[in-house]
Structure formats: structure tokens, C-alpha cells
Amino acid sequence: MSLLFEAMKESVLLGEEEEAKKLALEALAEGLNVEEVMEKGFLKGIRQAGDLYEEGEYFLPELVCSADAMKEALAILDSALKERKVEKGTEKKVMMVTVNGDVHDIGKTIVGAMLTANGMNLIDLGADIPNEEVVEAVLREKPDVLGLSALLTSTMEEQGKIIKMLEERNLRDKVKVIVGGAPVTESWAKTIGADGYADSAVTAVNLVRDLFN
Numbered sequence: 230m231s232l233l234f235e236a237m238k239e240s241v242l243l244g245e246e247e248e249a250k251k252l253a254l255e256a257l258a259e260g261l262n263v264e265e266v267m268e269k270g271f272l273k274g275i276r277q278a279g280d281l282y283e284e285g286e287y288f289l290p291e292l293v294c295s296a297d298a299m300k301e302a303l304a305i306l307d308s309a310l311k312e313r314k315v316e317k318g319t320e321k322k323v324m325m326v327t328v329n330g331d332v333h334d335i336g337k338t339i340v341g342a343m344l345t346a347n348g349m350n351l352i353d354l355g356a357d358i359p360n361e362e363v364v365e366a367v368l369r370e371k372p373d374v375l376g377l378s379a380l381l382t383s384t385m386e387e388q389g390k391i392i393k394m395l396e397e398r399n400l401r402d403k404v405k406v407i408v409g410g411a412p413v414t415e416s417w418a419k420t421i422g423a424d425g426y427a428d429s430a431v432t433a434v435n436l437v438r439d440l441f442n
């Protein structure tokens with residue numbers, strides 16, 4: 230088993246899209262736990278690629294290849310999670326978005342997939358979405374929860390800006406805003422007046438549940 234996880238990690242680290250896809254399909258065929266496959270396998274690869282980038286061993290092209298391999302695996306695991314969706318009565322509508330100026334959409338997609346798997350209705354707005362579009366989507370779709378993902382210290386600011394815009398349009402009390410992404414912290418969430426913060430997809434599911442209990 231650990232060999233399979235190791236192969237998953239390597240496929241992302243080396244940016245081998247076909248291999249990542251094959252391994253994700255293999256994991257599903259073997260009925261492995263999707264969260265475990267993600268955490269112990271593929272995510273380790275993308276995190277290690279990030280470390281190598283930070284250490285100057287990897288450059289942007291390598292990082293892009295790793296991200297592409299990660300996304301291949303994620304697409305397969307995501308659809309499996311959606312199929313497995315459990316009905317839990319009170320379905321909440323959750324809108325997920327990666328903020329303006331930020332293309333990092335892997336974490337946002339994983340959080341969305343886990344929320345879907347746990348009985349919530351997901352609207353995925355995508356990545357690098359202008360704040361105005363986010364606010365308009367809130368007005369139009371009336372989600373119960375808005376999840377804002379930011380992976381760059383420079384784009385974290387957008388989370389606060391969106392909350393301010395929601396206040397200005399009298400929408401703030403109509404939607405719970407949760408924030409996340411690698412540089413985001415609990416104290417940042419408090420500073421900008423978000424309703425909650427979570428550091429992983431699993432804790433995000435609990436957070437959303439807690440917000441309505």
C-alpha cells in the first residue's frame with residue numbers, strides 16, 4: 230500500500246500526468262479511501278514540489294508540470310467523491326472561489342469536492358475571479374456559505390475586500406464567509422471579519438457544519 234502512495238507522490242513530483250491519472254484510477258478500482266489517497270499520496274507530491282521550488286531546486290516549469298499531474302489525479306478523485314455524495318438532510322449551498330489575481334485552484338477544488346461528498350451543494354466559481362463578479366454571484370445564487378481561497382500573501386487582501394463589499398451591499402448577514410489557503414490563519418480570518426477559517430478540506434467540512442449548528 231505504501232508503495233502505491235509513494236508512486237502517487239512521485240508521479241506528481243515528476244509531473245507525470247498519465248501516470249498520476251493511471252494511479253488515481255487504480256486507487257478507485259481497488260476501493261481505496263479517497264481522502265487517504267489524496268493526503269498520503271498525491272498531495273505529498275505537490276507539497277514536495279513546492280518545497281523544492283522554495284529551495285531553488287525546481288523552477289516554474291517543473292511546478293506547472295507537477296500541478297498539471299496533480300490536477301489530472303484530482304479530476305478523477307473529485308468525480309468519485311461527487312458520486313459518493315451522501316444525503317444528509319439539510320443541504321447547504323456553498324460557493325467556492327479562488328480570489329482575484331490568484332490562479333491556485335487545487336486546494337479550493339479539494340475543499341469543494343469534500344463538501345460535496347458530505348452532502349452540500351457546490352457552486353464552484355473558479356479561480357482568479359474579480360471581486361465584483363464574486364459579489365454578483367452571491368447576489369444571484371444566494372449561497373449559505375462563501376468560501377474564499379487565497380494562496381499568495383498578496384491576494385489574501387482580496388478576502389477582506391470581498392467581505393467589505395458584501396457589507397456595503399447589505400449582503401454580509403445573508404451569507405457566512407469562510408476563508409482558507411496556505412498563508413491564511415485564524416487571526417487573519419478574525420482581522421477581516423470572516424465567520425470561519427479551516428486549514429484543510431476535512432476541517433472545512435466540520436467548520437461548515439458547525440456554522441449551522
Ligand code: B12
Pocket residue numbers: 272275276278279280282283289292293296330331332333334335336337339340375376377378379380381382383407408409410411412426427428429430431433
Ligand atoms: C501548485 C502551485 C502553483 C501552480 C498552481 C496550479 C493550480 N492550478 O493551482 C502554479 C505553477 C501555476 C503556480 C503559480 C504561481 N505560484 Co505557486 N505554488 C504552488 C504550490 C507548490 C502548491 C499549492 C497547492 O496546490 N497546494 C496543495 C493544496 C491542497 O493546498 P492548499 O492550497 O493550501 O489548500 C488546502 C488548505 O489550505 C485548505 N484551503 C484552501 N483553500 C481554502 C478555502 C477555504 C474557504 C477553506 C476553509 C480552506 C481552504 O484546504 C486545502 C486542502 O487541504 C505552492 C506551495 C505551497 N506550499 O503551498 C506554491 C506557492 C503558493 N506559489 C507561490 C508563487 C510565488 C507562485 C507564482 C507567483 C510564481 C511566479 N513567479 O509566477 C505564481 C502565481 C500565479 C498567480 N497569479 O496565482 C508561492 C507563494 C508565496 C507567497 N507567500 O505569496 C508558494 C507558497 C511557493 C513558494 N514557496 O514560493 N503555483
